[in-house]
Amino acid sequence: MTPPETHPSHPTDQSVHTDAEVDAWSDEELEEEPVFQTDESSALIGSVIVHLVIILALALAPLHEIIDEEAVVLVSPPTTELTEEIKIVEDVTYDEPADEVGAASETETAMAEASAQDFSEIPVITNPIEMEKSDFADIMVTEVFQPSTAQFDRLTQRTGKTGVQTAGAVGAVDRLSFEILQSLEERKTLVVWLFDQSGSLHRQRQQIRDRFDRIYTEVGIANPEIDRAKQKRGLMDHDAPLLTSIIGFGGQQPMLFTDPPTQDIEEIKTILDDIEVDTSGVENVFTAVKTACDKYKTLRKSRGGNGPQRNVMFVVVTDERGDDDNQLEPAIDACRRSGIPVHVIGVPAPFGRKHTFVKYVDPDPKFDQSPQFAQVDQGPESLIPEYVQVGFTADFKDEKPIDSGFGPYALTRLCYETNGIFFAVHPNRAMNRTVSRRELSPFASELTRFFDAEVMKPYRPDYLSPGDYRARVEASPLRRALVTAANQSKPVQGIGRPRTRFVQTDVARLAGELTIAQQGAAKLEPTLQRLAQILEPGMKLRDAEESPRWRAGYDLAMGRVLAQKVRTETYNAMLAKAKRGMTFEKEKNNTWLLKPADEISVGSKWEREAKKASDLLNNVVSEHDGTPWAYLAQQELAVPIGWKWEETFTDLTPRPNRPAGNNNNNNPPQDDKKRMLKKAPKRPVPKL
Structure with a gap:
């Protein structure tokens, strides 16, 4: 049995089927309407006609130029004068009395200060401008440029x-x-x-x-x-x-x-x-x-x-x-x-x-x-x-x-x-x-x-x-360390004219003299060590401190305390070294001299501390030039931190006694008249 014949579907068939379902426009709807029969066209034409009438009316109106016969035109050539540069004086020192005061004084504008509510360090004052009086108006130039003045009660x-x-x-x-x-x-x-x-x-x-x-x-x-x-x-x-x-x-x-x-x-x-x-x-x-x-x-x-x-x-x-x-x-x-x-x-x-x-x-x-x-x-x-x-x-x-x-x-x-x-x-x-x-x-x-x-x-x-001051000090380990060290019970005293000359007549006597000289340094060492310990916590925060005053104060304090500490401890150490025995290079010499020196020969620890002290003091001099801190740092740096031994000769031969008599050195006669003059009485200084 032969199957019925089939025809494959085609895509165009589907599209045609879809179009057939859409309503088509009639011929009357597709016919174009005349342009001049639309409402929009009529309104446009009317508007154009009205505007043309207005433009023509304005064009026909008479135009007159109003001329002010009294007007004066001033023509001035461009100025060629050079403007003098004005240098602002930042501050003034009043050493001598001025003949006048304020802007009329010899120091002119430097005598005046800006008086705005936020205080200004730069003096400002207006310069009066001389102008001829006008018949038409009063020109108040100085009033226009008058600086603002803060209220006195604010x-x-x-x-x-x-x-x-x-x-x-x-x-x-x-x-x-x-x-x-x-x-x-x-x-x-x-x-x-x-x-x-x-x-x-x-x-x-x-x-x-x-x-x-x-x-x-x-x-x-x-x-x-x-x-x-x-x-x-x-x-x-x-x-x-x-x-x-x-x-x-x-x-x-x-x-x-x-x-x-x-x-x-x-x-x-x-x-x-x-x-x-x-x-x-x-x-x-x-x-x-x-x-x-x-x-x-x-x-x-x-x-x-x-x-x-x-x-x-x-x-x-x-x-x-x-x-x-x-x-x-x-x-x-x-x-x-x-x-x-x-x-x-x-x-x-x-x-x-x-x-x-x-x-x-x-x-x-x-x-x-x-x-x-x-x-x-x-x-x-x-x-x-x-x-x-x-x-x-x-x-x-x-x-x-x-x-x-x-x-x-x-x-x-x-x-x-x-x-x-x-x-x-x-x-x-x-x-x-x-x-x-x-x-x-x-x-x-x-x-x-x-x-x-x-x-x-x-x-x-x-x-x-x-x-507020104490709160800020407590908030900063550097400031707290400096204030604590600065307010010890009494000022720290360095080595007071230490003995530096020792004559060696015999070893035992030299050792005794060296021991006595060590006592002054030994008493001072604990105080300097305690100060260094008080100041040490601030070292880690030196770079973080923004105030130049506090930085200068801390660096000077730490530098000087370390310098005095090393100077004192190495003095003691050098005397101890001498007690262990030293030999003269020249047989004739019999005296040891301890002289200040930049070298440290008794320990690497003191070498490091001496370098640290020098670095701090030199930093004060370079960063804070012209201040009290730099001045004192320069004085400290002028004294070497270390010590060194030198040898010399001392003549121990007794000197002969001089014969009695005045050796023909007759004193001049006293001026009896001058001596008898009555001196003015002297009063004690009152409490000041």
């Missing part, structure tokens, strides 16, 4: 200057005249002068007293009109632009000499002439500042939304650090709350020390005028000492005091926190050389070396509250 996030150096109080007063002038431009001002009544400040008080005429003249009040009626009734003259108050302080309660404040210059001079000298030797300066703030803080309160009644500023004049630093924080808080800046005409603090000496000359010419040196408290420049006192000899006084570059910590911080200025006054300030005692002016502190303020800026101490 001291938040604003700090004062801490290292302004001057050779005399007069230069500081001239600089303060500019501050007074700035204050007067804002509102009426009261300046409160707080004078240390100690005898050592006698001459500075007189210098400032003679300068008060100049102050009033420079601020534009040469002859102030005094309301005598109010003066007699003891009332403050609220119309006076500038008033002055005088307060004295010493060991007792502060004394107010002007109540109410005055603008009578002669009265001010008389008060300063009559201030009694305080002989207690105590200066309660911070108590005086707090008392003055409580007295005049009402002048800083806003009255009816018009701001404070007056600006108030304090000027402290003292040559010591103050004995009541427990009142520093209350004084800062009170002045900041009332917006009262505190300026201090003070003295530079000795580097790393609490005390120095003042050249005292009796202020009364009826008494002996020969100089005497008395100890005064003028330091240190930091909250607590950060300098490890390692003397070059047994007596630490032989290491002369040097300038720290800053004022005493508490007074300088008072200025820093209240937006004031600390003036470090020293009449014998000289750079790059040693100042001898003979050069010192009367009442000047003994500082043998001074350092440039610009160089010292990065080395400013940490002006923090005691709590």
Whole structure:
């Protein structure tokens, strides 16, 4: 049976079948509609016609050019003048009084400082531009470019200057005249002068007293009109632009000499002439500042939304650090709350020390005028000492005091926190050389070396509250080690003029003399070893310390302690070596000399420590040039760390006795008349 015939399916058959199921368009739907019969075309044509009509209307309107017959066209050729380069002075030292103040002074713009809320180190002042008066308008060019001035009663996030150096109080007063002038431009001002009544400040008080005429003249009040009626009734003259108050302080309660404040210059001079000298030797300066703030803080309160009644500023004049630093924080808080800046005409603090000496000359010419040196408290420049006192000899006084570059910590911080200025006054300030005692002016502190303020800026101490300071020290092993070493019970003393000459008459006697010489070094070794152990933890963090002051302090301390340690221990070891016996190379010689040398011949351990000390000290010299740390490191490097034995000959032959008689050396006759002259009586130095 034959199967039915089959035909294979084709793809085209399937597609045709699918198309057949789609609805086809009719012929009417596919016929095109005329263009001009559509709604869109009609709207387009209408819009074009309307716009053409508007354009034609505007084209037919008459056009007239308005000409201002009074207009003037100025044509100026391009300027060919050369512009002079202006060099900005970063800082100014006021050594001599200026004839004028502020921008009118000889120092011009350098006398002015920017007074924006964030304190600027670069002085900025606008230059007045002279222009002819216009008939059309007043052109206020200087008003347009007037610098912004911070409100006087806003001291938040604003700090004062801490290292302004001057050779005399007069230069500081001239600089303060500019501050007074700035204050007067804002509102009426009261300046409160707080004078240390100690005898050592006698001459500075007189210098400032003679300068008060100049102050009033420079601020534009040469002859102030005094309301005598109010003066007699003891009332403050609220119309006076500038008033002055005088307060004295010493060991007792502060004394107010002007109540109410005055603008009578002669009265001010008389008060300063009559201030009694305080002989207690105590200066309660911070108590005086707090008392003055409580007295005049009402002048800083806003009255009816018009701001404070007056600006108030304090000027402290003292040559010591103050004995009541427990009142520093209350004084800062009170002045900041009332917006009262505190300026201090003070003295530079000795580097790393609490005390120095003042050249005292009796202020009364009826008494002996020969100089005497008395100890005064003028330091240190930091909250607590950060300098490890390692003397070059047994007596630490032989290491002369040097300038720290800053004022005493508490007074300088008072200025820093209240937006004031600390003036470090020293009449014998000289750079790059040693100042001898003979050069010192009367009442000047003994500082043998001074350092440039610009160089010292990065080395400013940490002006923090005691709590914040100690917290930062505790957070850093390097700082903690340095402060701990620096505040040992007493200064470390090096080998005090060690014996270095030994005559060998017999071996037993030489051994006994060597043993006695070893005793001094043996007593010193434990102290130096303990200091090295205290400082050692900071070595690992030297590179991580960001403060140049702390790095310099640590490297100097560790370098000097290691140098003294090696110098002392190798001295002891060299004497021990000699006791074991040494032979002279020359038969004639009979004496051993122990001389400083760079070589270490008694142990590799000391060689490594000596190299470490030299590396640290050389690092201080290279990285901190021009600072007290570099100066002391150079002195330490000048003394070799090791020792070496040398031999020589000593003549032991007894010298013959000289015959009795004067050998025709007749003394010249004494000047009996001169000897009989009555000398001026000499008074003891009072407590300063």
